[in-house]
Amino acid sequence: ILNVEQSPQSLHVQEGDSTNFTCSFPSSNFYALHWYRWETAKSPEALFVMTLNGDEKKKGRISATLNTKEGYSYLYIKGSQPEDSATYLCARNSGYKLSFGAGTTVTVRA
Amino acid sequence: DVKVTQSSRYLVKRTGEKVFLECVQDMDHENMFWYRQDPGLGLRLIYFSYDVKMKEKGDIPEGYSVSREKKERFSLILESASTNQTSMYLCASNGQGGYNSPLHFGNGTRLTVT
Numbered sequence: 539i540l541n542v543e544q545s546p547q548s549l550h551v552q553e554g555d556s557t558n559f560t561c562s563f564p565s566s567n568f569y570a571l572h573w574y575r576w577e578t579a580k581s582p583e584a585l586f587v588m589t590l591n592g593d594e595k596k597k598g599r600i601s602a603t604l605n606t607k608e609g610y611s612y613l614y615i616k617g618s619q620p621e622d623s624a625t626y627l628c629a630r631n632s633g634y635k636l637s638f639g640a641g642t643t644v645t646v647r648a
Numbered sequence: 649d650v651k652v653t654q655s656s657r658y659l660v661k662r663t664g665e666k667v668f669l670e671c672v673q674d675m676d677h678e679n680m681f682w683y684r685q686d687p688g689l690g691l692r693l694i695y696f697s698y699d700v701k702m703k704e705k706g707d708i709p710e711g712y713s714v715s716r717e718k719k720e721r722f723s724l725i726l727e728s729a730s731t732n733q734t735s736m737y738l739c740a741s742n743g744q745g746g747y748n749s750p751l752h753f754g755n756g757t758r759l760t761v762t
Contacts, residue, residue: 542690570748581652582738584750627691631747635707638683638690 542630544639551618552647558614559642561628565609570631573602573613576641577624585613585626618646651675654739654754661761667726669757671739679742680722681751682706682714684735691738697722729761 543562551557563571570589576582586595591606599616615622625641655670673680679698683691683706693706695714703714711733715723722741726733736758740751 572750574751574753579755581753581755582751584752587748587750589748629691633747635693636747636751638692640688640690 542628542637542639544626544628544642546642547640548643548645550645550647551615553618553620555618556614556616557618557644558612559626559644561611561613561639563609563611563628563630563637563639564632565606567632568606568609568630569633571604571606571611572627572629572631572636573611574627574629575600575624576627582627613642615644618644620646620648622646652739652741652752652754654737654757656757657755659757659759661726661729661759663730663761665726665729665761667729667759667761669724669726669737669739669759671722671724671754672720673722673739673741673752674720675741675743675752676719677741677743677752678719679746680716681740681742682712682722682724683738683740684708685738685756686735694724726759729759731761733759734761735759 573585574582588604593604601614604611625643627641629636629638652673681696682694697716713725739754742749
């Protein structure tokens with residue numbers, strides 16, 4: 539993988555259901571992996587910064603895991619709520635720059 | 649609470665105009681950044697600054713310049729606006745820790761060049 543890639547590009551989830559999506563990145567020159575949540579008409583908000591292989595972080599119903607050897611991170615949303623509707627961005631720190639993926643847009647249907 | 653403020657939410661300019669986008673942060677952060685966001689693409693770095701009067705080119709600096717005369721303020725300048733600069737512009741800042749430290753973003757400026 540040459541760039542930071544996020545999949546899927548968008549997803550719809552029923553309120554109350556859980557979901558997850560992926561950030562893939564080059565495993566070489568890895569320093570940190572960021573996750574941000576970007577709600578419409580608001581500024582992107584940092585969720586997690588993860589640095590160690592095997593890291594798991596949690597914030598409320600949202601959690602993330604990190605595999606630096608194979609170059610991927612998963613973001614999980616448990617029991618999705620309408621307020622979880624947003625675009626989720628990941629970004630990889632390669633030591634001299636932060637490269638962003640295009641985002642996964644999550645829409646939670648009531 | 650941490651705050652990054654961008655001067656305009658929406659801006660419409662004509663081709664050839666000189667455009668100033670202003671960004672102010674109140675966190676005493678050393679590092680400030682300007683990104684643009686276009687559909688289907690990740691945030692792309694235009695310029696960043698790690699200190700007053702210091703600036704570094706990002707991935708797409710062509711057609712832009714920046715100014716950082718005070719620590720809290722980072723301005724993005726479009727010397728002669730063109731239609732391909734129509735985009736969402738985001739300012740961000742962070743403190744010590746470089747790219748291992750989370751970015752704090754402004755609300756963005758949606759610029760339309762006609």
